[in-house]
Amino acid sequence: MARPDAPDYAARWAALKNIPPFLAMVWRASPVLAGTMIALRLVRAVMPVAMLWIGKLIIDEVVRLIALDARPDTLAGWWESGLVHPLTLLVLAELGLALASDLLGRLVTYADSLLQERLVISLSIRLMDHSAALDLASFEDAGFQDRLDRARRQTMGRIPLVNQVMQQLQDSLTVITFGAGLIAYNPWLVALLLAALIPTLIGQMHFNAELYQMNWRRAPERRERDYLRMIGATSDSAKEVKIFGLNAFLRDRYLELAERFYAENRAINRRQLVAMAALTGIGTLCYYGAYLWILGRTLTGTLSLGDLTFLSGSFLRLRGLIEGLLSSFSNMAAQALYLDDLYRFFDERPAIASRPDARPVPQPITQGITFDGVGFRYPGAERWAVRHLSFHLTAGETVALVGENGAGKTTIVKLLARLYDPTEGRVLLDGRDLRDYDLDQLRAAVGVIFQDFVRYAMSAADNIAAGRIEARDDRPRIESAAERALADRVIATLPAGYDQMVGKRFAHGLDLSGGEWQKLAIARAYMRDAQILILDEPTAALDARAEFEVFQRFGDLSSGRTALLISHRFSSVRMADRIIVIEQGRVQDQGTHDQLVARDGRYRELFELQAQGYR
Ligand SMILES: Nc1ncnc2c1ncn2[C@@H]1O[C@H](COP(=O)(O)OP(=O)(O)OP(=O)(O)O)[C@@H](O)[C@H]1O
Numbered sequence: 001m002a003r004p005d006a007p008d009y010a011a012r013w014a015a016l017k018n019i020p021p022f023l024a025m026v027w028r029a030s031p032v033l034a035g036t037m038i039a040l041r042l043v044r045a046v047m048p049v050a051m052l053w054i055g056k057l058i059i060d061e062v063v064r065l066i067a068l069d070a071r072p073d074t075l076a077g078w079w080e081s082g083l084v085h086p087l088t089l090l091v092l093a094e095l096g097l098a099l100a101s102d103l104l105g106r107l108v109t110y111a112d113s114l115l116q117e118r119l120v121i122s123l124s125i126r127l128m129d130h131s132a133a134l135d136l137a138s139f140e141d142a143g144f145q146d147r148l149d150r151a152r153r154q155t156m157g158r159i160p161l162v163n164q165v166m167q168q169l170q171d172s173l174t175v176i177t178f179g180a181g182l183i184a185y186n187p188w189l190v191a192l193l194l195a196a197l198i199p200t201l202i203g204q205m206h207f208n209a210e211l212y213q214m215n216w217r218r219a220p221e222r223r224e225r226d227y228l229r230m231i232g233a234t235s236d237s238a239k240e241v242k243i244f245g246l247n248a249f250l251r252d253r254y255l256e257l258a259e260r261f262y263a264e265n266r267a268i269n270r271r272q273l274v275a276m277a278a279l280t281g282i283g284t285l286c287y288y289g290a291y292l293w294i295l296g297r298t299l300t301g302t303l304s305l306g307d308l309t310f311l312s313g314s315f316l317r318l319r320g321l322i323e324g325l326l327s328s329f330s331n332m333a334a335q336a337l338y339l340d341d342l343y344r345f346f347d348e349r350p351a352i353a354s355r356p357d358a359r360p361v362p363q364p365i366t367q368g369i370t371f372d373g374v375g376f377r378y379p380g381a382e383r384w385a386v387r388h389l390s391f392h393l394t395a396g397e398t399v400a401l402v403g404e405n406g407a408g409k410t411t412i413v414k415l416l417a418r419l420y421d422p423t424e425g426r427v428l429l430d431g432r433d434l435r436d437y438d439l440d441q442l443r444a445a446v447g448v449i450f451q452d453f454v455r456y457a458m459s460a461a462d463n464i465a466a467g468r469i470e471a472r473d474d475r476p477r478i479e480s481a482a483e484r485a486l487a488d489r490v491i492a493t494l495p496a497g498y499d500q501m502v503g504k505r506f507a508h509g510l511d512l513s514g515g516e517w518q519k520l521a522i523a524r525a526y527m528r529d530a531q532i533l534i535l536d537e538p539t540a541a542l543d544a545r546a547e548f549e550v551f552q553r554f555g556d557l558s559s560g561r562t563a564l565l566i567s568h569r570f571s572s573v574r575m576a577d578r579i580i581v582i583e584q585g586r587v588q589d590q591g592t593h594d595q596l597v598a599r600d601g602r603y604r605e606l607f608e609l610q611a612q613g614y615r
């Protein structure tokens with residue numbers, strides 16, 4: 001899929017529209033915490049100006065007192081005269097504010113970290129739920145992988161934005177209070193301040209945009225880089241990497257990508273260093289211009305010493321605050337752009353979904369499944385994976401699909417489970433198009449174990465319960481499924497039995513052999529009370545006897561249900577009521593084993609080829 005260009009400069013400002021929905025997400029993550037946070041920050045916002053103002057009053061009061069003609073000589077004298085009482089009150093007020101400000105700061109940090117944690121949780125859950133609802137086709141598309149990768153990053157990477165936006169609101173309020181103070185003295189002071197800061201803002205915006213575009217362009221390469229690092233250093237690939245001596249190759253490829261990123265990063269950072277140093281210099285000059293004005297006014301007596309401290313303090317604080325605000329504002333705009341990725345991901349809608357007027361799946365299925373002139377091309381593929389495909393699976397029948405690699409067997413299963421919809425033709429269930437049925441009910445009616453089933457790094461019991469997770473606590477059901485799939489014998493050898501953690505991802509996990517994993521996976525099929533059971537070659541790693549036994553039981557236990565088996569082993573396939581031979585995406589022949597062997601066709605050829613191998 002063609003990748004759209006990275007959003008341009010103007011899009012950054014437009015991206016600020018993403019902030020309100022983001023705040024809504026934060027609010028939904030925890031209204032109580034978010035509300036508390038806002039209240040705390042509002043109070044905190046007005047504290048700096050209050051403290052500075054009291055500081056000014058203290059200085060003016062001291063200046064007034066020391067200018068008095070009749071001054072007490074001792075501290076006790078000052079106190080007894082009552083002259084310092086107003087001063088004492090002012091100092092106490094200042095102290096109270098300082099203590100409160102400290103405490104509020106800590107409370108804000110505390111609420112902040114809790115709120116961020118809640119946001120991670122709520123975003124992660126939303127991401128997982130949304131991913132689960134999307135089409136399988138999406139996951140097999142590289143463009144989607146990039147979007148998912150970016151969205152996943154956003155769940156973690158955008159979290160500090162909560163803090164940033166809140167801090168921004170708080171600082172804006174502080175700026176307004178300070179600004180009001182400055183304007184009261186001289187509006188030009190504020191103008192001077194802004195003039196000093198605008199160049200910095202523009203510079204910052206520019207570099208943020210450049211960095212964002214670079215990161216955006218790099219998503220595919222970054223995935224490759226992460227992938228290389230992963231296969232270079234994980235237990236899954238360690239074996240092959242060692243045997244084939246792939247380390248140097250992987251490392252060099254990683255290094256090549258990493259060096260390119262590094263060089264690009266360095267170039268941007270260098271330019272940023274030079275430009276920003278110059279722009280900030282302008283700001284400093286303006287600040288000292290204003291400082292000179294204040295000093296002059298104090299010398300000529302227009303301003304008091306308290307005014308001097310208040311104004312120079314305000315000016316300094318304001319400069320820092322506004323600079324911080326502008327840069328974090330432009331940073332916020334950049335962050336908001338990243339949010340686009342997250343929203344775009346959440347906006348993605350699955351093409352495969354239930355219709356509003358979907359029908360319930362019949363219980364029981366009476367006629368079966370019909371493929372009626374089905375053709376299917378994988379998204380983006382030129383070639384048809386299956387075409388002009390027609391056959392019928394009668395309800396209650398056990399059918400085996402055979403065919404060479406790439407013939408289209410797995411594709412048939414995916415179409416049957418409606419993981420994909422046909423490009424042409426129809427798949428019918430009891431005479432009606434699969435698309436007419438409720439999707440959840442359809443998926444519940446079909447139990448498939450794929451050849452690339454998942455090995456969950458969980459307990460053995462959970463690996464089986466995955467087939468019907470609602471029955472996770474139903475141990476007898478899990479045990480009976482295990483028994484039918486011959487997995488009980490595997491579990492009997494595990495130190496902790498059903499509660500044994502399997503897989504090597506986590507500590508205490510015990511890895512199983514390929515065949516042992518398969519038995520656990522097959523048990524999943526029995527956990528599910530599905531009307532149509534499909535085993536898509538999850539038995540390849542079983543030894544011949546085990547596969548034979550598994551299939552025989554499968555045949556017995558699936559009596560009354562429709563069952564579909566895919567295997568390359570003819571000894572297993574021959575047990576089916578009927579065998580369908582798939583070749584290049586079409587039905588080449590069908591019949592019982594004996595009928596097919598009697599004919600001089602593809603089946604007999606393949607069968608004899610395999611039989612020869614055993615002679
Ligand atoms: N996700 C996919 N994207 C594009 N093409 C695919 C995809 N999956 C399969 N194909 C193609 O569709 C064709 C049929 O593949 P399918 O997996 O159905 O074959 P199969 O009969 O199950 O093979 P095997 O015996 O090797 O499992 C193949 O040519 C394959 O390259």
